[in-house]
Amino acid sequence: MKVLNIQSSASLERSxxxxxxxxxxxxxxxxxxxxxxxxxxxIQDPPPLMQPEWIAGAFNKGELSEAQRKAxxxxxxxxxxxxxxxxxxxxxxxxxxxxxxxxxAWFDQIxxxxxxFSFDLSRGDEPIAPILKGKQLVLMTSSGEFDFQEGGSRxxxxxxxxHVRACAHYLGVDLEVDFHHVGIEYQEFKDERHEASKKRAxxxxxxxxxxxxxxxxxxx
Ligand SMILES: Cc1cc2nc3c(=O)[nH]c(=O)nc-3n(C[C@H](O)[C@H](O)[C@H](O)COP(=O)(O)O)c2cc1C
Numbered sequence: 001m002k003v004l005n006i007q008s009s010a011s012l013e014r015s016x017x018x019x020x021x022x023x024x025x026x027x028x029x030x031x032x033x034x035x036x037x038x039x040x041x042x043i044q045d046p047p048p049l050m051q052p053e054w055i056a057g058a059f060n061k062g063e064l065s066e067a068q069r070k071a072x073x074x075x076x077x078x079x080x081x082x083x084x085x086x087x088x089x090x091x092x093x094x095x096x097x098x099x100x101x102x103x104x105a106w107f108d109q110i111x112x113x114x115x116x117f118s119f120d121l122s123r124g125d126e127p128i129a130p131i132l133k134g135k136q137l138v139l140m141t142s143s144g145e146f147d148f149q150e151g152g153s154r155x156x157x158x159x160x161x162x163h164v165r166a167c168a169h170y171l172g173v174d175l176e177v178d179f180h181h182v183g184i185e186y187q188e189f190k191d192e193r194h195e196a197s198k199k200r201a202x203x204x205x206x207x208x209x210x211x212x213x214x215x216x217x218x219x220x
Pocket of ligand 1: 009010011014015016017018092093094095096097098142143144145146187188
């Protein structure tokens with residue numbers, strides 16, 4: 001199994017999403033040492049923001065100019081990594097109620113016409129169709145506040161998981177069966193609710209590893 005490990009917390013050593021992701025990979029590698037992991041650190045090596053040449057190049061059906069080719073290089077590289085991966089692991093802290101800007105910039109690089117989605121108005125009101133398929137997404141989140149889940153008191157302020165879910169089709173992920181989310185809450189309260197939330201999150205990891213392998217059809 002090939003895992004693309006994408007991290008976006010601007011904290012390094014103290015980050016809970018990085019710790020959770022590392023623990024997940026350790027659990028996975030312990031059970032399946034043949035697993036290959038490729039790291040993408042969006043903080044230490046940030047993706048560029050989209051530029052006019054990027055958009056012009058992405059929609060250019062002819063030959064790309066040198067500037068367009070250069071602007072699309074990071075996108076080409078990120079998409080090749082996505083194509084390679086079976087599992088996409090994303091560590092995503094909640095910043096200002098949404099995903100970190102670096103992670104949004106990565107999604108902007110990988111959502112690309114005729115590479116990760118096609119667009120055809122003959123499909124009616126759903127012209128976008130994903131090109132990649134069969135990928136599993138494991139999303140690790142952490143937030144200072146709490147109750148962001150469906151029906152929770154802060155549901156309307158949660159622009160993190162709903163946004164990742166909305167973009168998951170570009171990754172080739174079927175949300176019904178291939179989306180796994182583990183979230184830590186209450187980080188800013190630093191109380192027993194935070195400790196309980198952390199404990200639950202770390203305890204959920206072996207179950208996800210098992211599920212991934214069952215989904216992939218590999219003998220466990
Ligand atoms: C710049 C910044 C913005 C944040 N914004 C929010 C927020 O909008 N809502 C929230 O619940 N927590 C917020 N937090 C708290 C983080 O989500 C929390 O510290 C989380 O553990 C960060 O993930 P990490 O530990 O992997 O770095 C913010 C933290 C930082 C540093």
